[in-house]
Amino acid sequence: MKKLFFVSALSLFSLSAFSQDAVNKAMVDQFRKDKEKSDKDMSDAKNSAKASFWMDRAKLYENIALQGSEVDSSAAKTALEAYKKVVELDLTKKGEPGKSAKEAQNILSGGEGSQLFNAFVKQGAEKYQAKNLNGALEMFTAAQEINQKDTLASLYGGIAAQQLEKKDIAKTQFEKYAANGGKDPSVFYGLAQLYRADNDFDKAIATLNKGLEMSPGNKDLKAEVVNILLASGKEDQAISELTALTTSDPNNAQNIVNLAILYDNTSAKMNQKIKELQGKLGAGSGKANSATTNLESEKGKIEVYDGEVKRISALIKKQPKNADLKRQLAEVNAKKKESVAAIAKLEGEVKASQEAAKGSDMASLEKELADLKAKQAEASNKAVENYKKVLSIDAANYDALYNLGVFYFNEAVQLKGEVDNMNMTEYQQRGKEVEGRVCGKFKKAKPYFEKAIQSKDEAEAKENLNTVNTVLEQFAGKGVACVEE
Template identity: 30%
Template sequence: MKKTIFVSVLSMFTAGVFAQSGLDNQLKEAQCKSAADEIAKGEKASQDAKKGAKSSTWVKLAAAYEDMAINCGKDSMASEKAYNAYKKALEVEAGGKGTKEIEAALTSQKIYSALMQQGAGFYNGKNFTSALKLFRIASEVSPKDTTASLYTGIVAQLAKDNEAAKIYFNKFIEQGGKDAAVFYSLSEVYKNEKNTAKAVEVLKKGIASNPGDKDLKGTLVNLQLSSGNSEEAINELKKLIEADPTNVNNMLNLAILYDNGGKKEEALGWYKKILAIDPTNYDCNFNLGVFHFNQAVEIKKEVDKMDMKEYQKNGKAVEDKACAKFGEAKPHFDICKSVREKEGKALDQDLTDNLNSLTTVLEQCSKRK
């Protein structure tokens, strides 16, 4: 199972540019020329010693770049330039009367939209590094906005900047974001860093935010299994089964955990529950066949340890018990064979070997009678 974050919604931020394409070309060009002219004037003014010392000069330049980013789009980094111009204006103002107005412009919906729109353009062109740069700034502009932190985390992961991905996915979660795919993606980042404890913590947070998400729960179980934490995996599987009592895959995983952990009676109980729901379940029947076969082998070992005197006294009874167990194994392997034949598939080598071994053993058992 792999949960994926789909980012097609990023296209909403390019709407401002694409909506213009239906306008008359002359109007479009006029908008671009106007923005370019204002930028040229603003750049010239900013380089003048007197004018460059006024915050209003930088505010006008920033506004011109905003218009270029939103209405024209010929300068793909215009939104960043607008942001930097506002920052310069704030620096020049140095706490003066215009500070609040500049700060408002730096956190406005207009600059935010410009950054997100151009970031989305880079994303759509698969330039993830530049998209990440603009989305980062957008997240600074609107620090409580989950959309900015979400997209920054997504693009950071695509750009293989795991540190940034962790920062912004965690920020998204801290802001109250509940997208299950974010919890999955963040846990994968920690998992790949071998930080299993953190990956588990993230998944548990995700499950708390999305109590009905089966994929997150399954991912948590798989992570605990792969890290050798079988007791935690058992507890999580029990919760999954309680929530979905007919899911044989969860039951099978629980039975296998008990089986591998030496808790044979618990394992047998779950194998039987699975067959009550799905009598021809291949994996369950195969495991049960192996379960009874191994029990028979252990019983047979008792005979091999006997001396002649003990064998004459108890050997036949123990061999009969072993043969009975071998007999219990055979029907389960026969079902597996039938399932594969109905599917039109070749028999697995393990299944063929087990059936051949059982045929030989049961023939020997039959000759003893």
């Protein structure tokens, strides 16, 4: 969008400010004759040694650039070199600049009455129109040497460089534009995009903020600050910026949708972290519990082996020559020895597991989990609140309708996971009750998908609605009553 703005601006500049329609054909013919004569006179050593010759040549080429570019599309460059030659040659006996040299220097530095800057900008615009972007960039850059405080040449130099994909040059040009007091928000937006493409998010945001100093109410710049904060992983700042936008413009449904999506995404990320923490807590206590269970099992074996040793030993006293009994006794003792070794190993594992659990600071993890669940619930509630706020402004807003449907759909899937993980005893105790709530969540999602499809015929909404309908039919077949919360 911003690039199109730049192109149209340059078109307007080149076609209106420097239109060639009014140029007199006779004047152009005269320029051509005067140019041929000046070019020829350059080969005359006597002429080329005079500052006056170079001054005439500079002014001729400057006028050609301003009024007859068809004679020489780069006449401004020739004028520039000729003015420099005047400064070089016109010296007094004391070695100081003469009258012509001072005049030429005034022109080269963009002094009062100088038209050389305009000559470069005009011919740069013409080269741009002819799609000679490199030539245009050269002209705009030269113009800036004449007037370093100008914003026009740096603006168009940045545009040309950007289209040539010379990003570093484009940045330099746009930075000059901004430094010299340029105010066009499109330039700040475009420059921020260049920094964003390089993942230089801090500079991108600083550029947008500078643009907002010039145009405090610009919605594009404000929205892009949020986008870049998101791209750089700074969701909290993005939420803060977007909340401010929704406060200043409470009827802007798109801003509110974006804020809701931000809260929605934040909730989803927190859900993932909650699962990870629950996994850590389960692993810490589970490993110790497993090792303790195995230890108790091995200790139980010792009691069995001791009983067998006592029984077999009593039989051997009665039958001292019975080889089979002696073999049985040897086997039991060997198994008891293995169990004793296993117990020693398991005791070490239990101790290590308990120490590991202490090292991971289970209490700290439990507190972190509780805090995270509270924040996740808050983000979740904010998401729903803002989606519904959008629908109060625009009841047919597809994004709000679809995302609310997805929100309740995901809640249903998450709750169904509880049922899937139940053992038979747990399911008999409360499985039907939880299934009723699962059914209620799917039922709650259904009208949002239906209204979303009415607003916009999208495949994603249709697919989700079909899934919801299938699930609800299955619950009905099982005799599960939907419970909406």
